[in-house]
Structures are given as C-alpha cells and as structure tokens.
Amino acid sequence: MGEILTLPVPETLYGTYAVALAEPITDPARLAHDEVARRTEPPLRGLVLGMLDSPMLTLDQRPASQFPPLPRDLLAAYGAAPPDLAAVDAAPHLLAVSAAYRPGRPPAHEWAARTVAGAIAAALGAPVIDVFTPQILTLGHLERSLPGPDGAVRLTDWMLLPHTSGPHGFYFTTKGLARYGLPELQTDDVPSGLVEAWGRLLNGLARRVLDLWLDELPAGEQPLAVDVPEIISVGLRDIAAAQGTDEPLQREVAVRLRLDEDPEPVLTVLPAHGGPDALEAVCEALFGAPESRR
Numbered sequence: 001m002g003e004i005l006t007l008p009v010p011e012t013l014y015g016t017y018a019v020a021l022a023e024p025i026t027d028p029a030r031l032a033h034d035e036v037a038r039r040t041e042p043p044l045r046g047l048v049l050g051m052l053d054s055p056m057l058t059l060d061q062r063p064a065s066q067f068p069p070l071p072r073d074l075l076a077a078y079g080a081a082p083p084d085l086a087a088v089d090a091a092p093h094l095l096a097v098s099a100a101y102r103p104g105r106p107p108a109h110e111w112a113a114r115t116v117a118g119a120i121a122a123a124l125g126a127p128v129i130d131v132f133t134p135q136i137l138t139l140g141h142l143e144r145s146l147p148g149p150d151g152a153v154r155l156t157d158w159m160l161l162p163h164t165s166g167p168h169g170f171y172f173t174t175k176g177l178a179r180y181g182l183p184e185l186q187t188d189d190v191p192s193g194l195v196e197a198w199g200r201l202l203n204g205l206a207r208r209v210l211d212l213w214l215d216e217l218p219a220g221e222q223p224l225a226v227d228v229p230e231i232i233s234v235g236l237r238d239i240a241a242a243q244g245t246d247e248p249l250q251r252e253v254a255v256r257l258r259l260d261e262d263p264e265p266v267l268t269v270l271p272a273h274g275g276p277d278a279l280e281a282v283c284e285a286l287f288g289a290p291e292s293r294r
Helices: 028-039 044-052 072-077 082-090 108-124 139-145 192-215 236-242 278-287
Strands: 004-008 013-021 057-063 093-101 128-130 135-137 163-166 169-173 184-190 225-229 231-235 252-261 265-271
Touching: 004 252, 004 265, 013 108, 028 044, 028 057, 028 108, 044 108, 057 108, 072 082, 082 135, 093 108, 108 128, 108 139, 135 139, 163 184, 163 192, 169 192, 184 192, 192 225, 192 231, 192 236, 192 252, 192 265, 192 278, 225 231, 231 236, 252 278, 265 278
Parallel strands: 184 265
Antiparallel strands: 004 225, 013 093, 013 128, 057 093, 128 135, 163 169, 169 184, 231 252, 252 265
C-alpha cells in the first residue's frame, strides 16, 4: 500500500443557488447589488460585489418550468419545512444564482453565490435552495453560514452527512467536500451503536482533510494534483473546529483513506488497523467507552 494519495485538482468550481419567486424581478442585478451592499459587512461585501460586477457570477431568471425540476423528495428528506416546500412548489419563476472560481482559499464561488441568493431572498421573503445539497436554507442558517470578518465558517453549515441502513450496518457519505474540489468521504457497514460517534468522527475528518487540501492550494497557484497522506489523524479538536467551537483535549486516532471510483472518485474511510471490531476500537479510543458517551 502506498503512503500518499494523489487527488486531481479541478480547474473550476461552481456554486449554484435558486431563489423561488412569486413573481419575476424587474432588474435582478440591480436588486442583488443594492441588497448585498446594504446587508453584507466587509470584507465579504467587497468580494461579493466584485464577483457581481464580473462574468464570474451570473443571474438567470426564468419561468420555473424552463429549469430542471427540483428534487422535491430530497428537499423534504433534508429537512425542508412544509411551508417552504409549498412555496417552492408554487413558485412560477426561479432565479438561478451561479458563480465560478478556482479551487482554494477563499471558496469565492460558494460565498458569493450564497450571499447574493440570501440577500435577494431576504428582501423578497422567498425561499433559497442550495442546488448542490440539495436543501432549502432558512435565512437563519444561510446568514450563520457566511464568513465573519476573520473569514471563519463552520464546515457543518456547508456539509450534510446522510446515512442509510443496509444489511450489515449503516452507509455514511459526506455531502459538501466536492464544493471545494475534493472527493466526498464514505464508510460502509457502520454498526447501529456507532452511528452518532462515527458521524462526529467523519465531521472532524472532513475538516482535517479539507485543511490539508487547502494548504496545498496557495493563492495564485493551481497545481494539477495534490498529494494527501493515506493515513490521517483526526481528533476531538477537528470535530470541534468543524462545528465552530474549541476543544481543550488533544485526543486523536488514525484512520486510513482509500481512493475509489464509485463511479466518481470517493475517499473510503477505514480504520488504520484492521481486525475484529475495528470501528468500535477507533470510536472508543477517541470518545471513550460507550457508557461514557451517553
């Protein structure tokens, strides 16, 4: 087994959001500019207005019937409130807000597109759909997810962690790392008693992998590929950082990544050391015995 995984770097990343409109906007670009200038604090305001004034951000308003249908079942499964879902169903027009940018810091495509969509939605009282997830974002969630003056965000505001049951346990996958150009993480056959603990570990691991990735994409440069370690340590501090908090304890465990095609590239997360009950051993080493996690 090699000690390094080589991951290709996409040339361009895209962020796309839809605003469900009860009636068309006369001048979407003017409304977007005015609302972003009024509602957004610097330095994010300057980044977003710069994107608005460039070809990197587009506004496409059309009758809803001219867009591909939104995945209603997934929107409901990912927590859409019934009134928001009804408003999306009834909307005769949609405004698609799309932005493009290179991989790296900052993820301007996502920050700009989400900011513009949120500013327009707040002005009109309209629902916002994150097309990537897909998920209807409440204005509270949307505003909380945007970076503050220091550029910090909570990864958990930009990523979902769906899991489904199977014959031998639960299948986990992240839904959010692809926003940054990374393959998503996945684990299969997670015992039911470890669902909460393994979900927390994957949140922390996603933060650790994302930091490694972004550190290899310095401003102004774009390599064709990035190398990441096959064995990665993930700790309580990574889990806290993914949620925007701090953790004094430095406890960590090692996991192994395997690059698979499924059919898109995906990073399968495995214990660094195999054997019976390996997942249980990893969770106990990181979080303590099961009784102490209750």
